[in-house]
Amino acid sequence: MTADAVILGIAYLTVQLFANKLISSSAIGTFQWISFSGGVAVSYVFVYILPSLHREQENFPQDSLFTMESELYVLGLFGLLIFYGVHNAAERAERLHKEREGRFFWIQIAFFGIYNMLISYIVFASGLEGIKAIFYGVAVGLHFMAVSHDMWREDSERYERGGRYVLASGIIAGWIAGVLLPLPPYVLAIIYAFISGAMIFVVLKKELPEEENTHFPTFLLGSLGHTAVTLALKFFFDW
Structure with missing residues (x-):
């Protein structure tokens, strides 16, 4: 295990376990944190994830009878639909069945635990080092922080009592699996597409x-700043 992997893993766990304390104790306001993280996340989707998914699709084996030249995009759609379905069920349960609110909160936590595991697996199985490790550390770390804060706002008591530990366990599981259980590139591409x-x-x-929680200048700073850094890294390091 490289030093970069150890630092990334510790950083992710720290963010996951203490995200809300980090946000609340920061000199930067909560709205600014959320807006900056949202800006970085939007940039990450359009400037890194979508181009990477396109590249993985181009390199995906095309020698089967069921070749569609869009398999990974379909898997990505399934990933979106499954998580949307879980989120929608949780919201409906909260509106219609207040007594079942806790049950659906834990279902969401379980899904996000799996989500954290798959993201961590991709990061650590890819053997990131140096500049790439820093790039992933910032982007994915802010993403974990934003998701943690959102789940905390839904049910702070349950999240603090056990939810954050489930999400952190997902990171640990993905970390260990990524280091000890490498998979063939095409399987990694399938996992990457879904997640x-x-x-x-x-x-x-x-x-x-x-709208009421947005600090637009900070959102713009996060989005344009992350885009500029990503494009610069692609130009100078041929990512």
Whole structure:
């Protein structure tokens, strides 16, 4: 295990376990944190995830009888639909069955635990080092922070009592699996496609701040700043 992987893993766990304390104790306001994170996330989707998904599709084996030249995009769609379905069921349960609110909160937590595991697996199985490790560390770390804060706002008591530990366990499981259980490139591409679709939904639904919670200059700073850094890294390091 490289030093970069250890630092990334510790950073992700720290963010996941203490995200709300980090946000509330920061000199930067909560709205600014949410807006900056949302800006980075939107940039990450359009400037990194979608081009990477396109590249993975181009390199995906095309020698089967069922070749569609869009398999990974379909898997990405499935990822988005599954997470949207879970979120929609949880929202409906909260509106219609108040007594079942806790049950659906834990279903969401379980799904996000799997979500964290798959993201962590992709990061650590890819063997990131140096500049790429820093790039992923910032973008994915802010994403984990935003999701944690959103789940905390839904049910702070349950989240603090056990939810954050489930999400952190997902990171640990993905970290260990990524280091010890490498998979063939085409399987990694399949996992990446599925989790990319889920991430697109999560970013658009949970990270884009609502109008009353938006600090637009900070949102713009996060979005344009992350885009500029990503394009510069692609230009100088041929990502």
